[in-house]
Amino acid sequence: xxSVGLHLPTLSVQEGDxxxxxxxxxxxxSDYFIWYKQESGKGPQFIIDIRSNMDxxxxxxxxxxxxxxxxHLSLQIAATQPGDSAVYFCAENSHDYKLSFGAGTTxxxxx
Amino acid sequence: xxxxxxxxxxxxxxxxxxxxxxxxxxxxHLYFYWYRQILGQKVEFLxxxxxxxxxxxxxxxxDRFSVERPDGSNFTxxxxxxxxxxSAMYFCASSAGQGNTEAxxxxxxxxxxx
Numbered sequence: 001x002x003s004v005g006l007h008l009p010t011l012s013v014q015e016g017d018x019x020x021x022x023x024x025x026x027x028x029x030s031d032y033f034i035w036y037k038q039e040s041g042k043g044p045q046f047i048i049d050i051r052s053n054m055d056x057x058x059x060x061x062x063x064x065x066x067x068x069x070x071x072h073l074s075l076q077i078a079a080t081q082p083g084d085s086a087v088y089f090c091a092e093n094s095h096d097y098k099l100s101f102g103a104g105t106t107x108x109x110x111x
Numbered sequence: 112x113x114x115x116x117x118x119x120x121x122x123x124x125x126x127x128x129x130x131x132x133x134x135x136x137x138x139x140h141l142y143f144y145w146y147r148q149i150l151g152q153k154v155e156f157l158x159x160x161x162x163x164x165x166x167x168x169x170x171x172x173x174d175r176f177s178v179e180r181p182d183g184s185n186f187t188x189x190x191x192x193x194x195x196x197x198s199a200m201y202f203c204a205s206s207a208g209q210g211n212t213e214a215x216x217x218x219x220x221x222x223x224x225x
Contacts, residue, residue, distance in 0.1 A: 034213070043115075043202050043216035044154060089154060097159035097166040098144070099214060104153055 010106045019077040021105045023090035026071060032093035035064060035075045038104070039086045047075070047088075077107075085109045113137045115217035117203050123223045124193055132188045132220045134203030143186045144204040144214060145178065147171070154202065160186065193224045 013019045025033070031052040036044035048059045050066050050073075057064050063076040073090050087106050091099040116135045124130050136143050145157040159166040160178055168176075175191045186205075190197055200221050206214040 036216075041219075043218045046213050046215065049213060091154075097142070097161070097209065098156040098169075099146075100156065101146075101154040 009103065010108070012108045012110060013080050014110050015080060015082060017080055019075075019080045019084070019107060021075045021077075021088050021090075021107065023073040023075075023102050024071060025073065025090070025092050025102075027092060027094045027100075028068075028071065030092040030094050033064070033066060033073050034091045034093075034099065035062075035073075036089045036091060036101075037084075037086045038089060044089060080107075080109050082109050082111065113215075115203055115205055115215050117201075117217035117220050119220060120218065121221045121223070123225060126193055126195060126224050128193055129189065129191045130193060130222060132190075132201050132203075132222070134186045134188070134217055135184050136186055136203065136205030137207075137215055138184070140205035140207050140215075142166075142206045142209060142214075143178075143180070144206075145188045146202045146204060146216075147199040148202065148219075149199045157188075157201075190222075193222075195224050198222055198224045 034049040035047040037047050038044045048062050048064045050057045050064045055066050061078045065074045085108055087104045089104045090102045094100045118133045122130055143160040146154050147157055148154045156169050158168040158172045158178055177189045179187050200219040202219045203217045204214040206212050
């Protein structure tokens with residue numbers, strides 16, 4: 001069956017270092033992937049997306065990498081800041097009308 | 112910046128009662144969604160809505176659940192005969208296109224069934 005998951009539930013990173021958050025998916029038919037950030041008590045906030053015809057996409061301080069061969073997605077955050085502390089979810093478009101979310105990785109930034 | 116707004120932010124209801132959760136999607140969006148998140152767990156899809164009808168729904172979205180777009184701006188989720196296990200954060204989302212375009216989420220309504 002399809003599933004979207006994250007390799008690690010928590011990540012602690014020193015302020016200023018780079019963060020890497022990983023995600024595995026199982027539905028090879030998925031063609032669209034999104035990373036969301038969720039702060040406590042708030043809704044998911046879009047960070048960056050990538051379509052299956054790409055393997056890398058860059059935004060402001062963030063890069064998403066897609067490896068379709070091993071069905072792996074990662075989010076890299078450069079120069080992590082205290083405001084980056086949140087839960088990060090990967091999500092896949094497993095069907096035209098819905099997103100399937102992974103379990104989430106809690107990122108804690110140490111000062 | 113346009114945003115999805117949800118009301119109320121917190122709803123407490125007695126088990127067995129009916130609740131209506133309200134959402135105002137982004138004005139030029141055509142696709143609307145409800146998701147829920149049980150505390151500490153991942154976000155789960157409930158239902159998608161397009162062109163005044165349900166496009167897809169999950170197993171969670173049973174006969175007690177219904178959605179409606181009563182006018183040009185609101186999108187509601189109704190839960191009848193609420194159960195304790197309905198307690199969760201409910202997120203409304205909207206997108207301009209189908210699933211392969213960015214979905215914007217509201218801040219959520221925390222539903223507590225007692």
